[in-house]
Amino acid sequence: MKLIRYQAPNSAPWAALDRWSDLRDELNSFFDMPFWSGSGRTGQLFTGWSPAIDLYQSGDHFLAVVELPGMRKEDIDISLHDGTLTISGERKRDSNNNGETAQRTERYVGTFRRSISLPTRVDSSKVAATYEDGILKVTLPKAEEAKPKQIQVS
Amino acid sequence: MNTLTRETRESDRRQAEQFIMAPAGVTEISDGYTLEIEMPGVKKDGLEISVENNELTIIGRRSLPAVEGTLIHRESRPENFRRMFELDPSIDANKISAKIDQGLVTLTLPKAEHVKPRKIAVS
Numbered sequence: 001m002k003l004i005r006y007q008a009p010n011s012a013p014w015a016a017l018d019r020w021s022d023l024r025d026e027l028n029s030f031f032d033m034p035f036w037s038g039s040g041r042t043g044q045l046f047t048g049w050s051p052a053i054d055l056y057q058s059g060d061h062f063l064a065v066v067e068l069p070g071m072r073k074e075d076i077d078i079s080l081h082d083g084t085l086t087i088s089g090e091r092k093r094d095s096n097n098n099g100e101t102a103q104r105t106e107r108y109v110g111t112f113r114r115s116i117s118l119p120t121r122v123d124s125s126k127v128a129a130t131y132e133d134g135i136l137k138v139t140l141p142k143a144e145e146a147k148p149k150q151i152q153v154s
Numbered sequence: 155m156n157t158l159t160r161e162t163r164e165s166d167r168r169q170a171e172q173f174i175m176a177p178a179g180v181t182e183i184s185d186g187y188t189l190e191i192e193m194p195g196v197k198k199d200g201l202e203i204s205v206e207n208n209e210l211t212i213i214g215r216r217s218l219p220a221v222e223g224t225l226i227h228r229e230s231r232p233e234n235f236r237r238m239f240e241l242d243p244s245i246d247a248n249k250i251s252a253k254i255d256q257g258l259v260t261l262t263l264p265k266a267e268h269v270k271p272r273k274i275a276v277s
Contacts, residue, residue, distance in 0.1 A: 052230040058223030065221070067194040067230055070258030104180035107192060116227065134194035134257015 049108035053087070053116055060147050062118055062140040069134035070107075076131065078138055080124045085138065088113040120146035173236035176214065184271075186264035187245065193235045194257035201254055203261070205247045210239045212259060244269040 056063040066087055068076065076089040090111045121143040129138045179190045193201075193214035200215040214235040241247060246266040253260050 053227070054225060054230050055227035056221050056223040057226045061223075063221060063223060065230070067257075069192040069194040070190070070256055072256075099184050101182040102179070103182055103187075104178060106177040107179040107190060108177075119226070131256070133197055134192070 049091075049110065049112040051087075051112055051114060053114055055116060055118075057119070060142055062122065062142070064116065064136075064138040064140070066114070066136040066138070067134065068131070068136050071131070071134070073131050076136060078127070078129055078136075080122070080127060080140070083118050083121060084115050085118060085140065086113065086115040087136065087138070122146075172233045173213070174231055174233045176235040176237055178237055186262060187242075189239070189259075189261040189263060191235070191237055191259040191261075192257065193254070193259055196235065196254065196257060196259070198254055201252070201259065203250075203252055205241065205250065208241050208243075208247070210241050210247075210250070210261075212237050212261070214259065 052067045054065040056065070064085055064087075068089070071089060071091055075092065076087065079086045079088075088111065091109050093109045118140065122140040123143050126141045127138065129136060131137075177192045181188045181190075191212055191214075193216075195216040195218055196214035197217060200217055202211075202213040202215070204211050212235075216234060241263070244265045245263045249264045251262045
């Protein structure tokens with residue numbers, strides 16, 4: 001049995017109903033989804049856990065802030081591909097259920113995967129991340145050509 | 155039996171401050187209960203746990219450091235966290251302990267001695 005965390009109505013998939021293009025995309029991605037394979041990619045429709053991401057921009061870098069309470073550092077994966085930052089990982093159930101009875105399970109256990117496109121190119125060799133108080137912070141310095149430049153009038 | 159902690163409905167009270175209802179998990183173990191609540195961004199100092207009239211309240215206040223730059227995409231909510239539970243009468247409220255690690259609050263709620271199962275020796 002799979003428990004799927006409650007989604008607030010405004011983030012539910014059917015909120016797309018009033019935006020036909022989104023609905024079409026959603027349907028297309030649904031049919032593209034290899035859900036019978038039982039592994040790998042799962043579309044937004046079936047993702048139980050979708051951690052919140054905030055993205056900040058300053059002159060020379062981006063900062064992604066992700067809420068990931070109760071994880072272990074080594075269970076978080078960060079990757080950068082074609083200007084898309086992907087954060088994935090797995091929260092493992094840490095108890096072995098010996099004589100335990102779950103009475104309330106709102107917390108999601110399992111894998112998650114989130115991607116966010118960055119507006120400009122970043123220098124992938126200088127990406128740094130910290131994990132503290134259940135918050136993951138990924139600093140992505142902009143690539144040289146994407147940084148704002150002052151041009152002197154001669 | 156064992157309604158660990160019935161949740162106190164928050165909607166029937168007026169409140170000035172808005173809180174996020176943090177996701178929680180309750181597990182019954184042989185001599186008590188474990189309550190886990192997700193409060194990302196909350197440090198030990200920001201945590202406020204109280205029991206009043208058999209009602210357990212957990213408030214987590216985030217002290218988010220100022221971030222350089224402008225916010226261009228937001229999914230998180232800026233409010234603080236709160237959860238309230240009504241304690242099961244079997245819980246010894248004086249022995250509740252709590253810890254916070256990576257934004258996950260874990261409370262241990264032991265059952266009172268008189269409700270723990272015990273063997274009675276036949277003399």
